[in-house]
Amino acid sequence: MLPLFLLNSVKGQPIMVELKRGETLNGTLTNCDSWMNITMKDIVVSDAHGENFYKLKSTYVKGIHIKYITMSNDLIDKFREEQLKEREYYRHRNNGGNNYQRRGNRRNYNGNQRYGGHSNRSQA
Amino acid sequence: MLFFSFFKTLVDQEITVELKNDVKITGTLRSIDQFLNIKLDNIETDVEKYPHFKAARSIFIRGSAIRYIHLKPNTVDTNLLQDASRREAMASSGEKIAGR
């Protein structure tokens, strides 16, 4: 599981971000990109000592300033389910493709018998 | 890339890695990559001082956190290393001239 994949799939979920300098941002993830730059909304910011708090409506955080991002542990199950579904979808599609190809081969094979090694060569 | 190749020749040797936080970890070099990230097996550290590493068996160390790697002298062929360094220096200066 790629970290950025996970981040992408928890858009709209509450997360907590700790920045390099120790500030923490509690809010909802709205968007992210492949540099881990993120946008959030409805944020409560606390300073490094956890003494001062203030609210922000929305913010953009450059990925390079992030130390770590935490979220609810349940989200991993959700993510796994989603991934499984996706994999199933692709397997289905690929299988469809394979079946098609197999059918194609069979046709070739038939062709082989008829035309004598023609498609054999093309297969090699 | 030279040191990547160099460390590849040291796989299965016992080395001591000193991190930038002063922790020293001794273990068998299991593998290395182009960032000089290192994997050690059967590691030993001062667990009394650093209980963080208690029960740890093997470790992946990010290359960027390493300060020193202590090696046993007999595991290093310094002449070969010098030669390789010269060759690499030659190659890169050649590249520079060609690039101009």
Added chain:
Amino acid sequence: MSSLKPYLQKNVKVITVDGRLFLGMLEGFDNNTNIVISSAKERVFFKDRPTEDMEMGLCIVRGNEVVAICDYDEEEEAVTDYTNIHAEKLKDTKNSLI
């Protein structure tokens, strides 16, 4: 290549640049050593107080912050009582000149 693959789905300890210790199951990683750990805990050692574990849930740690990742002997870990093991805070690995 020294990949983190053998550590996947294993409980690991992660040391970070600022000298903290995280525990959890390694769920994923990428080329920048960004990692995902589930059921993450931060373990804090003190010189004069009992050790504290803080639950953090699912955690994405940025690669830049990672110093080391180790897998550990589950049995030894289970029988170790950390509450009265004291230690100083690990030093950070930051370059003080920058």
